[in-house]
Amino acid sequence: xxxxxVALAALALLxxxxxxxxxxxxxxxxxxxxxxxRSVAQVVLPDAADGNRPFTFxxxxxxxxxxxxxYTDCPDICPTTLSDIRKALRDPAMAxxxxxxxxxxxxxxxxxxxxxxxxRFLDSFHPGAHALRTDDPDALAAAAKAFGATYSVxxxxxxxxxxxxxxxxTYGVDDKGNLVAQWTFGMPSxxxxxxxxxxxxxxxxxxxx
Amino acid sequence: MKTRMLVSTVACCTLVVVxxxxxxxxxxxxxxxxxxxxxxxxxxxxxxxxWARMSPAGAANGAAYMTLTSPTEDKLLSASVDxxxxxxxxxxxxxxxxxPMGSDDSAADDxxxxxxxxxxxxxxxxxxxxxxxxMRPIDSLELPAGKAVELKPGGHHIMFVDLVKPLTVGSxxxxxxxxxxxxxxxxxxxxxEG
Numbered sequence: 001x002x003x004x005x006v007a008l009a010a011l012a013l014l015x016x017x018x019x020x021x022x023x024x025x026x027x028x029x030x031x032x033x034x035x036x037x038r039s040v041a042q043v044v045l046p047d048a049a050d051g052n053r054p055f056t057f058x059x060x061x062x063x064x065x066x067x068x069x070x071y072t073d074c075p076d077i078c079p080t081t082l083s084d085i086r087k088a089l090r091d092p093a094m095a096x097x098x099x100x101x102x103x104x105x106x107x108x109x110x111x112x113x114x115x116x117x118x119x120r121f122l123d124s125f126h127p128g129a130h131a132l133r134t135d136d137p138d139a140l141a142a143a144a145k146a147f148g149a150t151y152s153v154x155x156x157x158x159x160x161x162x163x164x165x166x167x168x169x170t171y172g173v174d175d176k177g178n179l180v181a182q183w184t185f186g187m188p189s190x191x192x193x194x195x196x197x198x199x200x201x202x203x204x205x206x207x208x209x
Numbered sequence: 210m211k212t213r214m215l216v217s218t219v220a221c222c223t224l225v226v227v228x229x230x231x232x233x234x235x236x237x238x239x240x241x242x243x244x245x246x247x248x249x250x251x252x253x254x255x256x257x258x259x260w261a262r263m264s265p266a267g268a269a270n271g272a273a274y275m276t277l278t279s280p281t282e283d284k285l286l287s288a289s290v291d292x293x294x295x296x297x298x299x300x301x302x303x304x305x306x307x308x309p310m311g312s313d314d315s316a317a318d319d320x321x322x323x324x325x326x327x328x329x330x331x332x333x334x335x336x337x338x339x340x341x342x343x344m345r346p347i348d349s350l351e352l353p354a355g356k357a358v359e360l361k362p363g364g365h366h367i368m369f370v371d372l373v374k375p376l377t378v379g380s381x382x383x384x385x386x387x388x389x390x391x392x393x394x395x396x397x398x399x400x401x402e403g
Contacts, residue, residue: 072268073270186363
């Protein structure tokens with residue numbers, strides 16, 4: 001229930017911040033602040049970009065870790081978000097913070113996404129990104145649950161294409177392994193950059209009033 | 210089932226709010242103004258702002274976006290590219306997962322009877338706001354007379370299925386569009402970083 005309230009607050013925030021755009025309160029967080037932050041550091045998944053060594057959901061010291069649940073066959077939502085993040089890293093607001101963004105994508109379609117494929121895919125957007133893939137459906141479900149992400153892979157059969165759905169949300173995790181913020185689909189890259197810089201600056205995260 | 214309904218309902222609401230508040234990503238050109246500035250091609254459909262996103266390494270699929278304005282009521286029936294680019298091209302819509310077929314404009318409908326039958330969906334049991342989205346092919350895209358219809362990230366897109374080679378920045382795709390009434394047309398679609 002508490003989480004749902006947070007979610008509703010996040011929606012309200014999103015609506016208000018998007019409506020007023022960059023002209024609004026410059027100090028207000030553009031995404032949704034997770035209050036209080038909740039730990040995701042207990043979740044571990046194999047990192048195919050790192051020889052399948054276990055990856056803990058925690059940013060490197062002084063960094064921000066962005067986490068996304070998606071799949072490589074996704075031509076629209078996933079690459080749009082990953083492109084917007086890539087663009088955000090070049091935004092003037094991110095000056096002085098170059099190299100402090102870690103990126104991890106969890107494939108929700110491990111049947112299709114090999115570790116190698118996912119690693120190559122992510123390298124197109126963010127070299128050094130963590131390619132998280134597990135064959136254990138329980139481990140994947142547990143990871144998604146920790147973030148509040150959902151996904152579904154439905155095979156209708158009869159040679160029809162599989163229908164894959166996933167939370168189109170980018171999650172922000174600090175170097176203590178706390179989920180501190182999240183951004184819904186469609187966040188302009190300048191707003192991403194603004195929020196990333198705020199978190200990396202250690203600023204107090206608060207919603208626009 | 211109850212869990213899934215809840216998730217879908219919340220996801221639907223999310224899409225509506227997101228759509229209203231900031232329907233276009235930062236990288237999407239605004240289409241609102243094209244209604245009046247569309248080239249006056251008598252009986253033809255005008256196309257503006259066409260682009261395709263470069264395909265990430267290893268990606269099987271790609272997407273193209275554009276704004277279509279038809280002077281008279283029409284339908285986009287198909288899009289196609291050279292077989293050397295992709296094996297198949299489809300018109301897709303991205304919607305909140307679980308929303309009823311062809312009703313993305315009324316995605317807030319939370320009637321449980323419209324839930325599609327699913328075969329063993331894998332889903333987290335958490336019912337937190339999920340913003341879950343999915344995409345599916347559509348048979349045609351309505352083009353109301355004089356109205357700019359925007360294909361954009363998170364909405365409708367032309368999907369290149371099974372790319373034969375990666376879409377690289379700087380190249381231009383020739384995309385053939387067919388309509389119910391208007392003559393077929395070939396559109397230059399530059400590949401951009403996105």
